[in-house]
Amino acid sequence: MAEIKYFWEDMAVGEVRDLGSLTPTREEVIAFATQFDPQPFHLDDEAAKASVFGALSASGWHTCAMAMRLMVTNFLQETSSLGSPGIEGLKWLKPVYPNDTLRLQSTVLETKPMSKRPDVGMTRNLWEMFNQHGDKVLHMEGWSMFRRRTPAA
Template structure:
């Protein structure tokens, strides 16, 4: 499936340090948790509710990688699709802070902490961000810090 190409609404110049966005919510089901884990992280506490009772989590819970994938889905659907995003050079940190259980409602918040034009690529801006996913009790379950690359609208005027 190919996303239709459209002109971005937001470029690097439109993003501001300190800006926080709420990027929507998802609620994983037990079936989704087991399906993801079956393919990508087949540990007993992600696959079997009975086995999970004896784990440190006490119940079936989502893989941390599943939680990351859900955060990425919210980021792409509710932010990156409207931007001039050029991808990411990577993360500086990733922490799973609490387990995610079936039926939890997860909300993603995205905060811009730094931005600069890339030295060797004056048409590309680098944006440092913090992603925080919280559950329905506003408890953080995931925190990631990293960078995104965005095309500049007017490279010659900004560089």
């Protein structure tokens, strides 16, 4: 487990973090879809060609999982993260295809102390994922909970 570098107090409204990138392979797209979203356009080239996507594409849930992986690897593992009570909005804006290079950016939109837990603060964040062409493929807003460095009195 990594050392905690960031607590709730370290999250500033307007702060933007670049959380790295990854490139899903055809095999990874099919493996995820086989297990979690076995729709034909995520599994079969011919079915995908006939779909609105025009080619084999990743599940939107796979796109979310890849964003989560980047968030944990490149930020959350160094924080006092306590999870999330949920998301407010999720949009898959463009298809993700095998070998697209996806980059994640997170922006802090709001911070507030948790009223019933003086040792916890919350942040509302915007996650945006872009492909190698700069097209936004994912837009997600939601809350995160972090332990406070100094609990409220």
